[in-house]
Amino acid sequence: MLEVNGLRVSYGGIQAVRGISFHVNEGEMVALIGANGAGKSSTLRALARLLDPAGGNVRYRGKELLGLPPHGLVAEGIELVPEGRGVFPRMTSIENLRMGAYARHDKAAIEGDLEQVLEHFPRLKERAQQVAGTLSGGEQQMLAIGRALMSRPRLMLLDEPSMGLAPIMVQKIFEVIRAVAAEGMTILLVEQNAKLALEVSQRGYVMESGEITITDESRKLLADPKVRAAYLGE
Ligand code: ATP
Numbered sequence: 001m002l003e004v005n006g007l008r009v010s011y012g013g014i015q016a017v018r019g020i021s022f023h024v025n026e027g028e029m030v031a032l033i034g035a036n037g038a039g040k041s042s043t044l045r046a047l048a049r050l051l052d053p054a055g056g057n058v059r060y061r062g063k064e065l066l067g068l069p070p071h072g073l074v075a076e077g078i079e080l081v082p083e084g085r086g087v088f089p090r091m092t093s094i095e096n097l098r099m100g101a102y103a104r105h106d107k108a109a110i111e112g113d114l115e116q117v118l119e120h121f122p123r124l125k126e127r128a129q130q131v132a133g134t135l136s137g138g139e140q141q142m143l144a145i146g147r148a149l150m151s152r153p154r155l156m157l158l159d160e161p162s163m164g165l166a167p168i169m170v171q172k173i174f175e176v177i178r179a180v181a182a183e184g185m186t187i188l189l190v191e192q193n194a195k196l197a198l199e200v201s202q203r204g205y206v207m208e209s210g211e212i213t214i215t216d217e218s219r220k221l222l223a224d225p226k227v228r229a230a231y232l233g234e
Contacts, residue, residue, distance in 0.1 A: 001026040007056035009042040016042040018210035029187040031197035034207035040190040048080035077154030085144040089133030100150025117146040138169030155186045162193045194231035198222045
């Protein structure tokens with residue numbers, strides 16, 4: 001579904017992503033792991049067209065993604081859930097979720113999806129009328145994922161969903177990510193919490209200093225001594 005070839009991202013003189021190649025098959029969850037500053041977020045931001053890459057190409061469902069305008073991504077079914085969440089702080093939880101469906105016209109299905117998202121996240125149901133800016137970090141993360149789901153994406157790009165959250169929140173959020181993936185969603189997951197990311201994904205890529213250094217099935221990466229030593233704290 002997504003095929004990235006030789007992607008490069010530079011910030012002035014700094015090369016953050018140095019010509020990486022990877023792919024995500026339809027219906028698959030793929031993890032991109034690596035230490036702070038490895039270039040994971042830069043990769044996602046380039047895919048989401050939030051920045052212009054210095055080189056490479058990205059094919060998405062047979063089309064060249066980098067040729068599309070950034071606002072064209074929603075129509076293509078690509079949803080980024082950014083690091084730091086990015087909910088609309090003055091809108092309520094429900095209003096945020098409805099915003100996720102702004103480009104859709106199938107009213108009845110939207111209501112059904114809203115119900116389903118609130119079932120995934122009972123916490124948001126309780127806080128439906130609360131303005132998003134006053135939700136806890138974990139609740140905002142749930143809301144950001146819920147809002148992305150409301151657009152019925154084909155491909156979700158998740159940037160560090162565990163970032164800054166208490167373990168119990170992380171566990172809840174990952175339960176939902178797992179459930180959404182089990183329903184057939186295609187997901188590219190960027191995570192510093194390598195253990196968690198590899199436990200929920202089918203395949204993984206390890207990024208180091210802007211390059212992909214190891215790739216394999218996630219269960220094999222979890223057993224790989226090098227990965228264990230460098231990323232699983234063993
Ligand atoms: P983290 O988990 O800490 O977010 P990451 O793997 O996502 O790390 P990136 O955020 O992609 O890494 O950063 C890769 C490199 O690019 C880092 O050295 C970072 O300092 C640099 N970088 C990122 N954004 C910018 C920017 N806007 N301007 C300059 N340098 C940047």
